[in-house]
Amino acid sequence: MTTNAITNEPPIDKTSQAQYPIEDLLRQRWSPLAFSDRPVEPEKLCSVLEAARWAASSYNEQPWSFIIATKDNQAEFDRLLSCLAEGNQEWAKNAPVLMVSVAKLYFERNGVENRHAFHDVGAAADNLAIQATALGLFIHQMAGFDVPKVREVYSIAEGYEPVAAIALGYLGDPQTLSERLQQRELAPRTRKPLEEFVFSGRWNQPSPLVKSH
Incomplete structure (x- = not known):
């Protein structure tokens, strides 16, 4: 985990308290x-x-693309930043890397609609997130961005759909955020219990596997 250069302590530790043992990278x-x-x-x-x-995908179609901009090219960075919702621009402007993931909506093999395209782009983004964690980096994916503007700014062809915006970089100091955003940053992490989404027998019936624990 990234550490504070002065104290050698993590700026913030949000390691999850998992109900069952999972890999440390997933917890971090x-x-x-x-x-x-x-x-x-x-x-x-x-x-x-x-x-x-190297993410898995239906028929190995690999329907993902990533538009990327770094602060090495400020003009390109600002162009992508301008596509984000105003509330996301407030904090994402400090990240050194911005991206937009894009899904190809039709199979290359036969031109049929690929209804798993978004799922597969999500799988690729998850691989990206875990590898980033392994390297001491963090990502924040965003639904809050202007899809039509991304299409226009980057001349995205028909049959492709922007999926998510992504900020990537090293962990920063929460004190640099507004008070409102600090509250979000420092809030405890929460997740639904397994009983709320692992079912058996019929919809919304918790599986005995998780209900009994």
Whole structure:
């Protein structure tokens, strides 16, 4: 985990308290709002994209693409930043890397609609997130962005759909955020219990596997 250069302590520790044992990288992954202005090394950025490349997908179609902008090119960064919702621009402007994931909606093999495209793009983004965590990086994915504007700004062709905006970088100091955003950043992490989404027999009937624990 990223540490404070002065105290050598993590700026914030949001490691999850899992109900059952899971891999540490999964426990350490979370979506911060406070990003450091430290640039992300190109080799690390390529590593997280390589992890996305090796995600599973229906018929191995790999229907994902990523539009990427870094602060090495401020004009490009600002162009992508302008596509975000105003509330997300407030904090995402501090991240050194911004991305937009895009799904290809039709199978290359036969032109039929790929209803799993969004699922597969999500799987690629999850690979990206876990690899980022392994490298001391964090990502925050956003639904709050202007889809038509992304289409126009980047001339995205028909048959492709922007899925999510992504901020990526090293963990920053929550004190750099507004008071409202600090409250979000420092709030405890919560998840639904397994009983609320693992079913057996019929819909909404908790499985005995998880109900009994």
